[in-house]
Amino acid sequence: MPRKKRLNFDRESHIAAALFLAPALICIAIWFIYPLVQSVYISFFDFNYLFKDRAVFVGFENYANMFLDSEFYKGLSHSILFMLIVVPIQTFLALLLATLVNQKIKGRGFFRAAYYMPYVLSAVAVATVFMYFFVKDQGVAKFLSFFGFKNTTWFADMNLAMPFIGILYIWQMLGFYMIYYLSGLQTIPGEIYEASQIDGANKIQTFFFITIPSLRHSTFLVVTYGIIQSFQIFDQIAVVTNSSGGPGSPAGATTTLLTYFYISSFKLYKMGYGSAVAIVLFLIILIVSIVQRRLVKMED
Amino acid sequence: MKKGITKVLAAVMTAALLVCGSIPAMAAEAEEVTISFGYWGDSGEDKAYADAIKGIESVLPGVTVELVKYPSTNEFWANLPGQVAAGTAPDFIAPTNEGHMSYIVEGLFLPLNDYIDKYGFDLSDTLPNALEAWTYQDQIYAIPTTAAPGIFVVNKDMWDAAGLGELPTTWDEVYEAAKVLTTDDVAGICIDFSQGYHPTQYTNSFGGGWSNGETINSPENVAALEYILKMYEEGLAVNPKDLGLSWDGEVFAAGKCAMTTAGAWYVGLMSESAPDINYEVMAVPGGNGHQGSSMHATGFAVLSTSKNPEVAAQVANYMASVSAQMNMSTRAGYIPALESLQDWYYDINPKMAPSRASTEFAVSFGYPVQSTEFQTDLVRAFEEVYYAGADTTAQEILNTLAEKYSN
Amino acid sequence: MKIFKKTLIYALMIALALVFLVPLGYAVITSLVPFEYVNKIPPLEVLSLRNYIKIFEQYPIMDWFKNSIIVAVFTLAGNLVTSLLAGYALAKFKFRGREAVFNLILVQLMIPFQVLLTPLYIMVAGLGWHSTNIGLIVPFLVSGLSIFMARQFYKTIPDELIEAARVDGLGYIRSFFHISLPLSGPLVVTLAILDFTSCWNAYLVPSTFLAKNTAFTLPVGLATIKAANFIRPNETMAGVLILSLPVIIVFLILQRQFIEGIATSGLKG
Numbered sequence: 001m002p003r004k005k006r007l008n009f010d011r012e013s014h015i016a017a018a019l020f021l022a023p024a025l026i027c028i029a030i031w032f033i034y035p036l037v038q039s040v041y042i043s044f045f046d047f048n049y050l051f052k053d054r055a056v057f058v059g060f061e062n063y064a065n066m067f068l069d070s071e072f073y074k075g076l077s078h079s080i081l082f083m084l085i086v087v088p089i090q091t092f093l094a095l096l097l098a099t100l101v102n103q104k105i106k107g108r109g110f111f112r113a114a115y116y117m118p119y120v121l122s123a124v125a126v127a128t129v130f131m132y133f134f135v136k137d138q139g140v141a142k143f144l145s146f147f148g149f150k151n152t153t154w155f156a157d158m159n160l161a162m163p164f165i166g167i168l169y170i171w172q173m174l175g176f177y178m179i180y181y182l183s184g185l186q187t188i189p190g191e192i193y194e195a196s197q198i199d200g201a202n203k204i205q206t207f208f209f210i211t212i213p214s215l216r217h218s219t220f221l222v223v224t225y226g227i228i229q230s231f232q233i234f235d236q237i238a239v240v241t242n243s244s245g246g247p248g249s250p251a252g253a254t255t256t257l258l259t260y261f262y263i264s265s266f267k268l269y270k271m272g273y274g275s276a277v278a279i280v281l282f283l284i285i286l287i288v289s290i291v292q293r294r295l296v297k298m299e300d
Numbered sequence: 301m302k303k304g305i306t307k308v309l310a311a312v313m314t315a316a317l318l319v320c321g322s323i324p325a326m327a328a329e330a331e332e333v334t335i336s337f338g339y340w341g342d343s344g345e346d347k348a349y350a351d352a353i354k355g356i357e358s359v360l361p362g363v364t365v366e367l368v369k370y371p372s373t374n375e376f377w378a379n380l381p382g383q384v385a386a387g388t389a390p391d392f393i394a395p396t397n398e399g400h401m402s403y404i405v406e407g408l409f410l411p412l413n414d415y416i417d418k419y420g421f422d423l424s425d426t427l428p429n430a431l432e433a434w435t436y437q438d439q440i441y442a443i444p445t446t447a448a449p450g451i452f453v454v455n456k457d458m459w460d461a462a463g464l465g466e467l468p469t470t471w472d473e474v475y476e477a478a479k480v481l482t483t484d485d486v487a488g489i490c491i492d493f494s495q496g497y498h499p500t501q502y503t504n505s506f507g508g509g510w511s512n513g514e515t516i517n518s519p520e521n522v523a524a525l526e527y528i529l530k531m532y533e534e535g536l537a538v539n540p541k542d543l544g545l546s547w548d549g550e551v552f553a554a555g556k557c558a559m560t561t562a563g564a565w566y567v568g569l570m571s572e573s574a575p576d577i578n579y580e581v582m583a584v585p586g587g588n589g590h591q592g593s594s595m596h597a598t599g600f601a602v603l604s605t606s607k608n609p610e611v612a613a614q615v616a617n618y619m620a621s622v623s624a625q626m627n628m629s630t631r632a633g634y635i636p637a638l639e640s641l642q643d644w645y646y647d648i649n650p651k652m653a654p655s656r657a658s659t660e661f662a663v664s665f666g667y668p669v670q671s672t673e674f675q676t677d678l679v680r681a682f683e684e685v686y687y688a689g690a691d692t693t694a695q696e697i698l699n700t701l702a703e704k705y706s707n
Numbered sequence: 708m709k710i711f712k713k714t715l716i717y718a719l720m721i722a723l724a725l726v727f728l729v730p731l732g733y734a735v736i737t738s739l740v741p742f743e744y745v746n747k748i749p750p751l752e753v754l755s756l757r758n759y760i761k762i763f764e765q766y767p768i769m770d771w772f773k774n775s776i777i778v779a780v781f782t783l784a785g786n787l788v789t790s791l792l793a794g795y796a797l798a799k800f801k802f803r804g805r806e807a808v809f810n811l812i813l814v815q816l817m818i819p820f821q822v823l824l825t826p827l828y829i830m831v832a833g834l835g836w837h838s839t840n841i842g843l844i845v846p847f848l849v850s851g852l853s854i855f856m857a858r859q860f861y862k863t864i865p866d867e868l869i870e871a872a873r874v875d876g877l878g879y880i881r882s883f884f885h886i887s888l889p890l891s892g893p894l895v896v897t898l899a900i901l902d903f904t905s906c907w908n909a910y911l912v913p914s915t916f917l918a919k920n921t922a923f924t925l926p927v928g929l930a931t932i933k934a935a936n937f938i939r940p941n942e943t944m945a946g947v948l949i950l951s952l953p954v955i956i957v958f959l960i961l962q963r964q965f966i967e968g969i970a971t972s973g974l975k976g
């Protein structure tokens with residue numbers, strides 16, 4: 001009897017899963033897989049949508065050419081460094097902010113709104129203000145010069161342009177991850193905290209031994225998605241370099257794999273090549289994500 | 301659903317009106333055609349174009365013009381390939397002559413000569429250099445509607461405060477003046493090197509020019525680029541990027557530079573954003589005993605994907621009329637492309653008058669066919685020197701570009 | 708000591724809030740001044756709502772607003788349905804191919820979206836949906852990120868709770884509606900906040916799919932507010948605030964749902 005019941009459950013769970021997943025999967029098949037297949041297909045052509053009939057099959061040439069272009073390696077190294085530095089910082093800060101605004105304090109709504117604000121405001125508004133403060137002799141640039149940084153216009157400096165983008169990016173994305181952590185904090189049962197207080201743990205101990213482990217499912221998303229997103233940073237670079245040399249300016253200091261792709265596809269109309277770059281970028285993100293999941297087993 | 305019915309009703313009624321209204325003579329050949337005109341711009345341009353298509357039904361019976369507005373130049377060009385592939389591209393558009401050559405050569409813009417002859421479009425009043433900007437191998441690829449020569453502006457207050465006397469007419473004088481005008485806060489000159497526009501003022505005024513890629517590394521162009529690099533090297537020039545600003549006009553209006561190469565749009569910008577700054581407009585200074593600048597000309601170009609190119613060309617011609625160009629000039633500040641409107645324009649824009657001579661010698665940008673890529677590479681080469689400290693010379697930069705872009 | 712600590716935390720939070728609000732403050736002030744006072748300290752008497760009035764007078768802003776609302780509401784509704792169901796299935800159902808489906812969701816996030824833009828546009832235009840609201844809604848009824856979030860949320864619900872329901876005779880599907888859905892408050896709020904914000908602010912897709920002044924959504928329309936050849940930062944910032952205000956209001960309403968310890972009672976019940 002028990003055995004039979006189990007089988008039934010199995011079938012039932014397959015039916016349930018099929019029903020629950022069907023809407024999502026059908027949409028994904030139409031609106032994701034179909035266009036993706038087309039993009040993969042054109043990556044083997046010298047292709048421009050303007051003149052589709054002039055497409056020439058080139059095999060793996062687009063892929064091979066990429067590895068001969070020094071700009072590609074520049075983008076790759078920037079993308080990887082950016083990810084390595086940005087993801088830990090933003091994860092930590094988001095958790096900190098979420099914890100702060102999850103306290104029972106007066107004006108909680110105000111603080112939450114304030115910290116969420118940069119994510120709400122368009123990248124244009126946030127970048128405009130940021131750029132204003134990071135110009136030579138202005139607010140932040142001047143202030144940081146007392147701590148050994150060069151007093152210069154950050155986004156016009158070869159070494160500081162990418163750090164500037166990083167600060168701007170973290171600033172804007174923090175609100176997003178904070179909200180996600182905040183919802184994670186809602187799912188931690190209050191009794192766990194009460195129990196740990198009875199055991200005599202102080203707030204910091206509780207944070208490290210109760211809160212962080214309980215948030216592992218949230219952290220898995222924040223880190224996984226954070227890595228994926230950091231590779232795809234574009235808006236902030238576009239706004240900062242818009243009409244001042246284009247993505248990558250100055251002299252390739254802000255080139256990432258995505259700006260490299262964007263310029264190829266949408267500015268120079270080398271769409272076959274652009275697709276190849278995008279696919280390689282995807283493969284790199286995939287490898288990094290697999291490594292990350294192997295290295296740190298965040299989920300059971 | 302309701303909307304659908306309303307639309308059908310509206311269409312039926314319009315059709316009925318059109319048929320009734322145009323019974324005499326034309327009725328027989330009147331065919332219902334919708335021509336879409338793609339553009340991007342501000343609310344002034346919205347209104348100017350809406351005005352420009354008024355009354356078209358009496359000239360071209362059965363033709364409806366649909367205004368298709370794109371969010372911006374960037375979005376239009378980024379998505380044009382998709383639209384062409386999907387068959388949703390407009391019949392004709394209003395591009396400028398900065399990136400047009402590749403579309404002409406690759407056949408996206410239609411030559412208009414047949415239609416000009418057939419329907420007798422009168423282009424005799426159009427400024428020759430505006431027309432030249434849109435001519436390639438004896439074929440005209442757009443009907444020009446604006447013609448703005450590159451100009452030069454000087455902050456008169458700073459100039460006078462430095463006791464400099466006469467305004468400069470050569471780049472040597474500009475150089476000497478810049479040395480006096482440059483202070484901790486103010487750069488003598490702004491040379492916006494974020495695109496090809498400003499460097500081209502220098503190459504053209506030094507007697508050079510890109511000539512569609514034929515003369516990229518000519519001695520005149522080398523001299524011009526050397527001059528630019530020298531201004532930067534000696535700390536006399538500023539790139540808008542260095543100040544966190546996006547273009548030269550913002551630098552000039554913020555009082556952060558004393559001089560800059562410019563365009564007609566400065567008049568509107570300065571009166572709105574810096575009414576207190578006293579400035580003078582003049583022709584771009586000469587170099588090596590030459591004089592020159594660029595002719596920036598918007599035109600109506602018919603796309604080869606249009607199903608009714610002939611009608612589209614006629615609509616374009618209608619929309620480029622004298623009154624339409626005047627209207628556009630008043631609403632959005634453009635300089636009309638018609639010879640006969642020049643007096644009118646400079647009368648109502650006295651600030652621009654000293655630069656009027658530029659209209660005589662301004663020529664098209666002349667970028668190589670791959671104009672976008674060429675400008676990207678040119679900007680990049682400059683940034684390599686100025687920001688990344690490469691010790692490439694002007695000659696080497698232009699040699700490299702010439703090798704890549706000469707036909 | 709306790710008061711000292713509390714004051715310290717408050718001071719820190721207020722300082723942080725100020726830093727975070729600087730861009731907003733800048734936007735507000737800039738939006739109230741004439742062009743010539745941009746980036747200068749303006750005298751009080753020049754502050755006015757003129758930029759806002761001008762925007763409302765010169766542009767079909769109510770059309771843009773309507774389009775934005777329709778697109779955001781329908782996209783959000785679709786997303787909630789698809790992601791709650793799919794996320795729950797991925798977290799709690801045991802079935803063959805579960806890992807594969809989850810990996811597909813992750814892959815969807817990893818593909819740079821821009822590479823799909825042109826093929827997507829061609830599909831949408833082929834259906835005649837370019838320059839319409841439908842074209843901005845239907846292709847985006849599913850979001851990999853939302854499914855991922857839902858999955859992570861449902862993973863935190865103890866299996867025992869669902870097992871218990873099953874002992875009571877509820878099937879897989881009914882146990883979702885009776886046990887898990889009522890506990891989904893924080894998830895729904897999070898998705899509502901985050902999806903609404905990103906949909907409301909979306910620029911890339913609408914700016915590609917729309918080519919008609921009255922069909923624009925707010926972010927696209929507001930980006931066209933400029934002079935023929937230059938930008939007026941004061942009007943741009945007024946546009947930014949017009950755009951942001953609804954999101955801020957939605958956020959302030961929804962964030963009340965985040966209450967410390969809400970889950971306790973929920974899990975017990």
